[in-house]
Amino acid sequence: MFKLENTKKLKFTLLSISLSTLLASSALGAPKEMSVDGAVKYPIKDGKYSSYYINTQEVKDYNIGRTPTKREVAAWDVDVRPDGTGLPEFDMKSGEVVLGDDGKPKKAEGSVELGNELYDAQCAMCHGDFGTGGKGYPRLAGGSKESLKIQRLNPADENPNPETPIRTIGSYWPYASTLYWYVQDSMPFPHPKSLTNSETYAVTAYLLSVNGIQYEGEDLDDEFVLDKEKLMKIIMPNHDGFYPEVDTKDPRQGVKNMTALLSDPKIYGTGTRCMKDCIKEDTQKLLLKIENDLTANANQPVLTTRDLPKTEAKANVLPAQKTYEETCVTCHGNPALGAPVLGDKAAWAKVVAKGIDKVYDNGINGINAMPPKGGTDLSDEKMKEVIDYMINSSK
16 A cells, blocks of 8 residues: 655645646636545636636427437447357448348358458468567467466566466457457458458457367367357366355355455465565655645636647648558558668668569569468559558658
8 A cells, every 4th residue: 555645745736736726717716615536616606617718508308319220220339248249140232131142041151161261361461370479469379278277476576487377269259249349340450340240250250260169079170160050069178267165055155155266275276365564665765746836826816828839730641641541551551570760761771672663573572471461352453553652751
């Protein structure tokens, strides 16, 4: 527990520099009451709160916007629960079921093989081949449930335990349905929510396969096709790792069993618990102190002048710049990923030294961790325009 020094003075100082005080310092005088969270309340006078006008009309009902349609709600209602509720049975578009060539609803399903292709095109650039991880982005495969038990028993040691738990999809996530939801809602990073339900099932199937997850005791080979029914049957290795195992067959014993479990010091790592005189070092080092009195500068009058210099309107954005910001900035705007960053003259000088035709070829056909055209569907000409923009902006 940290102790605040000179709490009375501190309380007055913090209240003095609060936003409410700054706003009300013009003419309304001292505050008359406090709200339950400790903030200062100021009275409303002449339709103004401090220097700002407020709406004093009585409003009984709000009528802003409109009630969304069922289709609009369905288009956004894509969350998936651990019990599988929300997993789609059919492909959807704009909140409506997609119909196949036969006029029937198109079943949502995807194979490991298709997921591999999608992953290589849209995911490997960040998460590495087979989910092994990339610069600045987490690994998705590997690790084990046993590694989660590794703890840094004493972080204050000069050399604490060098081994760390490896949390990946296969070792840490308790439900396969969460994987489907996360991919559908947040991936791929440059353009989330762009995968169809079938494509999401395919990517999910591939990620489960590289993590060694099985379906009914069998490995997921390239021909394995994942759908809602099969995903519901997949049991993850760490499905029981988030809840303690206690004997609660008799509900009346539940609280007693849980109390006994949490009272066992061995589940907290070292097997020992300190209840008295735990801090051995100088407790003065733990005090949170405010050494400077800010009161004198905390009650300055509100500045009402508006004399900041006007900024010129931003020039029209070039089409190539817009394309770069929408599709390429994820990798070429982050130095941690290893790709030449826009504006880095030295890095782009090395790239251009290969010859512009070679640069175009690498961009269009891919190089190293970069997939062809960065995983986009840009035409060759559009890709060249973006490359020219990055080169010209980095001279």
